[in-house]
Amino acid sequence: MGEPVPDQPDGILLAVGGSPARADTLDVLRQAGTRHYQAVVVKARGEDFQAAAYEANAAGVCLLVTPDDMTWRQLDALITASVAGITAARTTAYAQISTGDLFALANAIACRVGGATTVEDPRGRVLAYSNLPHQRTDEVRRQSILQRQSPRRPAGAAAYERVCRAQGPVMLRSEEPGRCHRRAIAVRAGQNVLALLWVLDGEPALPEGAEAALEEAARITALHLLRSRDRGSAGQWNRASALAALLEGRVSERVAAEQLGIDSDTPTTLLAVARTTEDTPAGLGEGRVIDLVRRYCEALHPRAICTEAGEVVYALVPVTDGDRPGRRVMKLAEDLAQAVQRNTSVPLHIGIAGPAAYLRDVPSCRHTADRVLSALADGTDRLEVATIEHVHSRVVLLELVALGAAAIDLPADPVQQLIAYDLRHATTYTETLLAYLDAFGEASRAAAAICVHENTLRYRIRRLQELFALDLSDADTRLVTWLRLRLRHLDA
CATH class of the missing domain: 3.30.450.40 (GAF domain)
Known part of the structure; x- marks a missing residue:
């Protein structure tokens, strides 16, 4: 930027260092038109490119927007590879x-x-x-x-x-x-x-x-x-890049709306799709998972779009009023999980968040969907698909773990004494007490959960109360003891 545009009729100009709202970029577009370039490539950088589009139209050149995270070297290589094949193709x-x-x-x-x-x-x-x-x-x-x-x-x-x-x-x-x-x-x-x-x-x-x-x-x-790719999926690829930028907060609501082809006030629901475990086979399954996610979501709404971020596939699905969108999206996610399991043997977790009233709310939905995925990964109730309402309590517990609540260390702490005793004597008082509190004090359910006789469980509960001065008749003691044992289990 800042240098005269060279003569290159029918060329493609890469506006390195420019951004669509800057005056020097607009001047480059005008110069490109007078020198008969075919196209000018810019990076949006989260800015509104209406002015750039107007200048490009007036200059008679095509304005192309490349993803912010693609280097200019990569783009140049892609263009060169395309041109290099043309002669051979003839x-x-x-x-x-x-x-x-x-x-x-x-x-x-x-x-x-x-x-x-x-x-x-x-x-x-x-x-x-x-x-x-x-x-x-x-x-x-x-x-x-x-x-x-x-x-x-x-x-x-x-x-x-x-x-x-x-x-x-x-x-x-x-x-x-x-x-x-x-x-x-x-x-x-x-x-x-x-x-x-x-x-x-x-x-x-x-x-x-x-x-x-x-x-x-x-x-x-x-x-x-x-x-x-240009014919069939360039638009899809560009929209996927725009969604990735929106999820990370790297693009404004207005620019995202332009690139996604969705009005900024369109209600949308976000699905976060991940394999259930890290040792789930990748390769074929991974590619087909993405294809199936895209196909199912586009069947629900033609403007749905998917993108990958690390090990998670995110799908943004516009929803309409009057047709219980929450239930429709839940059914879609359940069918999708079953179809992927059937076709690829890849088990999935799907976290659902929204609807977001505006596109600016989508990054917040991502945060919620990621929390739901983390709760599903705990796997205590074997859910495959969930919203925050389904796993709210577990999300709160995971947030407490993230805040360090599982590592609280107090003097004369009966919970720490209980854990230390088990470590020294190879006993199972910690497991027994957590099962008992999980079962709301119902001995038969707790005994079945840890595979012991009901009388054995009752004996252990009496004994640990004596050993560690735990008064389980006190509501606060029951709450704090269960919470700390549960957080420790989640943090393990």
Whole structure:
């Protein structure tokens, strides 16, 4: 910014350092128009870009907004990768393939490179494969095609990592009977891996020039994937980026409304979706989970949008008055959890928050939905889907844990004495007392919870009252004792 715009007719200008409300950015847009640029790219940086849109329209250039967290280097690489593939796409082998027809593309690659070809996404999901009858295949490839997922194998992760790190084709030899050697290459847009190409190199071996042909095929595949993304999901990707910015409070309500295509006063409900445990299998399940979340939410409302943040998928769903939106969203979430479990064997927790009356309330809803997820992760009542109303008490307890209430240390503290006694003597007074208080003093329920005889439980309760001067007939003692034992359990 601050420098004259160079002459580059039909070029794309990256307004590095600019923001849509600044006067120098508006001047750059005007200069870009006089120098016949096709587009100018800016970062919103949470600002209103109405003035920039007006100037771009007046100058006759397209105004593009890139996510704030995408570096200019990454964007430049994406544009370069798109342009680099265009020339190659005009070669005879690829010229007649429709954009996005990955199966036709796989056949063309197999013909040009010389071996059966599979196109996979970075998670190992099969996107397309060649089916030329004269080319040899093997059992691993057959299973990949049948399951639409590369089989999990001990050396598989290392092979994927090796291919993704390499800047060109990689030869992967196999000593397993009946399994062909493979040549593989990562399909890139800049430093981003869009997919992987796998070509069988068996008998006969791939001809001379196969590696150069595979590099060309990777460029063509990148172009197809980027163009498909532009046609089918660029708007969705941009809206997902806008939702991520809104959830983190990095964008104003007005800008979020523009980018999401939702009026700022549209009531919305937020779903936070997470796997139940960290050891739940990832990979295929993870990708399909996101697809299913998006599909289910869009079925409820076409303007619903999903985004990922770490291990959580957030879905923002507009709701309408007069149709009990809370019940509809709960039913959606329950059906979604069941569908994901059925299709991917990935168990989910779904926290629901809202409705938010305005988009500016969505970050607060995220905080609530995250609290609900934390409460569900405790798992004491095995809920899969919940709102704050369902788990309010547990959320309060978790907040107390976060504030350090579980670590209270007082002199002559009977609870600490009880815990210390159990540690020294390998007794179970702590477990017994918590079960007894959880059961509201009902001995039969408490005994069943810890698998002891009812008389044994009653004896322990009498004994611990004698040993630690606990008067369980006093309401305050019961409350404080239960609360501290429960917090300690949650903090464990």
